[in-house]
Amino acid sequence: MANTPQSKKRARQIERRTDINKxxxxxxxxxxxxxxxxIASGNAEAARDALKAAQPELMRGVTKGVVHKNTAARKVSRLAARVKALATA
Known part of the structure; x- marks a missing residue:
């Protein structure tokens, strides 16, 4: 339990940040x-549009510290590969 005024304030701040990050x-x-x-529906056009919308959202998570940079890059790369494979198939 927080005792000092500083630790009480940090606890309040952490609670606020947790909600925002969640x-x-x-x-x-x-x-x-x-x-x-x-991708599951097989609609290449919709998959491409959804990926275009998801990419900046993921990268915004990186800048805000919610997601690690490599994790976001890996997810974007794998999704892009799947969308590309869907488009060529």
């Missing part, structure tokens, strides 16, 4: 799920 993470997952669903 919302950001959830938003990113939603965008990624839309790409996954578009």
């Amino acid at each position: 919302a950001r993470r959830s938003r990113i997952r939603t965008f990624l799920r839309k790409v996954e669903e578009a």
Whole structure:
């Protein structure tokens, strides 16, 4: 339990940041799920559009410190490869 005024303030700040980060993470997952669903449906056009929308959202998560840079790059790369394979098939 926080005792000093400084630790009480840090606890309040952490609580606030946790809510914000949770919302950001959830938003990113939603965008990624839309790409996954578009790929699963086999619609190349929708998958490309969903990927274009998801990419900046993922990178915004990187700048905000919610997602690691390499994790975001890996996810974008794998999704892009799947969308490309869908378009050529």
